[in-house]
Amino acid sequence: MTIRSNAILEVDGLERRFDVSAPWLNRLIERKPRRTLRAVDGVDFVIQRGQTLALVGESGCGKSTIAKLVTGLHPPSDGAIRFHGDRDRLQMIFQDPFASLNPRWRVGRIIAEPLRTLRPEMPAEAVSARVDELLRTVGLAPADGLKFPHEFSGGQRQRISIARALAGEPEFLVCDEPTSALDVSVQAQVLNLMKRLQREMGLTYLFISHDLSVVRHMADVIAVMYLGRIVEIQPTKDLFANPLHPYTRLLLETIPDLEAPKRDRAPMGGEVPSPVSPPSGCSFHPRCPLAFDRCRRERPERRAEVLDRRVACFAAEAEAGAAV
Amino acid sequence: MTDIVLDVRNLRVEFPTRKGVLTAVDDISLQIRRGEILGMVGESGAGKSMTGMAILGLLEPPGRIAAGSIHLSGDRIDTLDDREMQQVRGRRIGAIFQDPLTSLNPLFRVGDQLVETIRLHTALDKAQARARAMDLMREVGIPAVEERIDNYPHQFSGGMRQRIVIALALCAEPELIVADEPTTALDVSIQAQITALLKRLCRERGTAVMLVTHDMGVIAETADRVAVMYAGRLAEVGPVDDVVRRPRHPYTDGLMGSIPSLRSEVEELRMIPGAMPRLDAIPPGCAFNPRCAHAGPRCRREVPRLAATAEAGAACWLATEGAVA
Numbered sequence: 001m002t003i004r005s006n007a008i009l010e011v012d013g014l015e016r017r018f019d020v021s022a023p024w025l026n027r028l029i030e031r032k033p034r035r036t037l038r039a040v041d042g043v044d045f046v047i048q049r050g051q052t053l054a055l056v057g058e059s060g061c062g063k064s065t066i067a068k069l070v071t072g073l074h075p076p077s078d079g080a081i082r083f084h085g086d087r088d089r090l091q092m093i094f095q096d097p098f099a100s101l102n103p104r105w106r107v108g109r110i111i112a113e114p115l116r117t118l119r120p121e122m123p124a125e126a127v128s129a130r131v132d133e134l135l136r137t138v139g140l141a142p143a144d145g146l147k148f149p150h151e152f153s154g155g156q157r158q159r160i161s162i163a164r165a166l167a168g169e170p171e172f173l174v175c176d177e178p179t180s181a182l183d184v185s186v187q188a189q190v191l192n193l194m195k196r197l198q199r200e201m202g203l204t205y206l207f208i209s210h211d212l213s214v215v216r217h218m219a220d221v222i223a224v225m226y227l228g229r230i231v232e233i234q235p236t237k238d239l240f241a242n243p244l245h246p247y248t249r250l251l252l253e254t255i256p257d258l259e260a261p262k263r264d265r266a267p268m269g270g271e272v273p274s275p276v277s278p279p280s281g282c283s284f285h286p287r288c289p290l291a292f293d294r295c296r297r298e299r300p301e302r303r304a305e306v307l308d309r310r311v312a313c314f315a316a317e318a319e320a321g322a323a324v
Numbered sequence: 325m326t327d328i329v330l331d332v333r334n335l336r337v338e339f340p341t342r343k344g345v346l347t348a349v350d351d352i353s354l355q356i357r358r359g360e361i362l363g364m365v366g367e368s369g370a371g372k373s374m375t376g377m378a379i380l381g382l383l384e385p386p387g388r389i390a391a392g393s394i395h396l397s398g399d400r401i402d403t404l405d406d407r408e409m410q411q412v413r414g415r416r417i418g419a420i421f422q423d424p425l426t427s428l429n430p431l432f433r434v435g436d437q438l439v440e441t442i443r444l445h446t447a448l449d450k451a452q453a454r455a456r457a458m459d460l461m462r463e464v465g466i467p468a469v470e471e472r473i474d475n476y477p478h479q480f481s482g483g484m485r486q487r488i489v490i491a492l493a494l495c496a497e498p499e500l501i502v503a504d505e506p507t508t509a510l511d512v513s514i515q516a517q518i519t520a521l522l523k524r525l526c527r528e529r530g531t532a533v534m535l536v537t538h539d540m541g542v543i544a545e546t547a548d549r550v551a552v553m554y555a556g557r558l559a560e561v562g563p564v565d566d567v568v569r570r571p572r573h574p575y576t577d578g579l580m581g582s583i584p585s586l587r588s589e590v591e592e593l594r595m596i597p598g599a600m601p602r603l604d605a606i607p608p609g610c611a612f613n614p615r616c617a618h619a620g621p622r623c624r625r626e627v628p629r630l631a632a633t634a635e636a637g638a639a640c641w642l643a644t645e646g647a648v649a
Binding site for chain 2: 059153154156183184186187188189191210213214216256259271272
């Protein structure tokens with residue numbers, strides 16, 4: 001185990017399998033085998049204190065499962081998650097601010113909940129003072145604490161979620177698509193707020209998103225996921241300047257670009273295969289323009305000798321080898 | 325001008341509620357020509373989907389068209405009764421919605437759904453309709469049509485299902501397609517495939533398309549013209565490049581600035597303070613005035629309006645008259 005002085009979270013060989021077999025009787029009668037879905041399949045990464053690591057990828061790539069593993073909502077099937085901090089100071093912000101706030105509770109009670117759980121000894125006046133302070137921190141008014149969630153817009157509700165997450169003075173926040181349910185102008189408000197809070201409180205974020213432009217704005221390091229694996233991980237600047245994996249290039253190629261719209265694009269064909277029966281070798285090979293024989297047989301790993309463990313791709317390895 | 329397929333004039337959609345009448349769409353006028361894709365953007369609740377639903381004649385009661393007119397290739401359609409409108413829908417106007425599963429019946433094979441729709445709107449017999457269904461499936465890019473035609477919707481992926489829905493919308497060669505967030509439920513790589521398909525079909529057949537979406541990137545790459553809605557009103561209309569690069573309405577300008585860039589880095593995103601007003605609390609004058617950095621007394625008094633046939637322009641006193649006093 002390598003201990004990096006400033007790492008707050010280290011994830012090694014993380015795996016999470018789900019049993020998606022048919023019911024026992026069907027398996028018996030129809031002789032169907034057991035089936036496992038590897039939602040997370042050997043994932044390693046390190047997050048430095050005070051930084052933002054973003055996980056990006058399309059639906060079903062396993063990014064939200066990683067969020068649940070890191071927060072302890074699911075136990076890992078294999079591998080290790082080492083958190084060098086106080087477990088009580090790890091919080092989560094969810095995607096849907098309509099589903100993550102109890103509609104029958106007043107906002108003040110929602111925000112105070114972590115305090116009541118983590119600091120039961122805290123006197124009531126101190127709790128309510130802290131709630132008022134938190135509401136102001138996220139740009140709401142102390143009077144808003146008396147209202148119910150339905151009285152707020154989506155953006156304001158996400159501010160309430162953030163206030164709740166901040167209540168226990170966290171050092172590490174797992175944010176699963178925190179702005180995907182919001183309109184762009186409101187998204188900008190929430191992203192700016194999250195960046196300000198990170199600066200002021202020295203927070204570390206694990207930021208999960210499918211939106212590369214949001215991730216570019218928020219992250220120091222970006223990990224691109226495909227079918228349960230990290231295919232590329234690079235500092236944000238490097239990833240955008242020099243994407244190494246063909247899948248990252250495909251993603252960058254296909255996102256609509258406001259500043260340089262590609263109006264006559266020829267979109268790349270193919271779809272994400274089912275994670276229950278992923279392709280052999282590199283799971284991206286059926287869609288990859290650079291695939292050769294080895295990609296169909298062998299699974300590429302991120303290796304220390306090749307581009308500093310930044311990419312899992314035989315074609316990129318060959319390219320790098322030729323460049324050296 | 326004979327090539328105008330859709331002509332909406334001064335459309336007003338109201339919802340009577342216990343607390344009073346809410347105006348969800350307020351005096352909207354727009355035109356779409358043959359082969360043109362008009363993008364409708366705006367934030368949730370701005371009225372863009374409601375405008376699409378009014379055109380399709382699918383407003384949920386008690387919502388109703390309170391004023392204005394809708395013409396399809398010269399024929400007035402907003403005054404038709406339900407049965408007549410059903411004839412127009414499907415045959416002359418196709419619809420594509422966000423979630424393909426709500427447009428497809430899960431209990432029927434996709435081929436049967438296509439055949440049923442084709443036979444409803446054309447004089448083809450069963451065998452001819454099936455051949456036509458296969459042609460349509462090929463056209464929207466479904467591989468192995470001979471096998472896939474007898475599959476059920478759940479056997480298709482999300483992107484493939486949306487292709488089937490597009491094939492359904494095309495069955496009767498409609499003059500107009502209303503596509504409401506057709507790619508929002510799809511991943512980016514699939515999204516690009518679907519918008520490219522929509523664009524190609526529209527060009528080849530001369531179909532007019534109303535593309536409703538909240539995603540400016542999709543609009544920038546797909547639409548010819550764009551209409552920006554805010555609080556039930558049109559804020560700005562114009563050719564897509566002009567609206568994206570040189571927005572004239574302060575709301576459009578703020579909207580563009582708040583989208584994180586793929587090309588440059590900024591410490592802070594520009595943001596519009598506050599939120600869009602609720603329908604029961606729209607301020608007097610310009611609906612955007614409380615959030616606008618340039619608002620003056622006139623903006624708080626008088627509602628700025630676009631001309632009913634404006635090809636381009638902004639509903640803003642500052643943009644049109646240069647003064648807000």
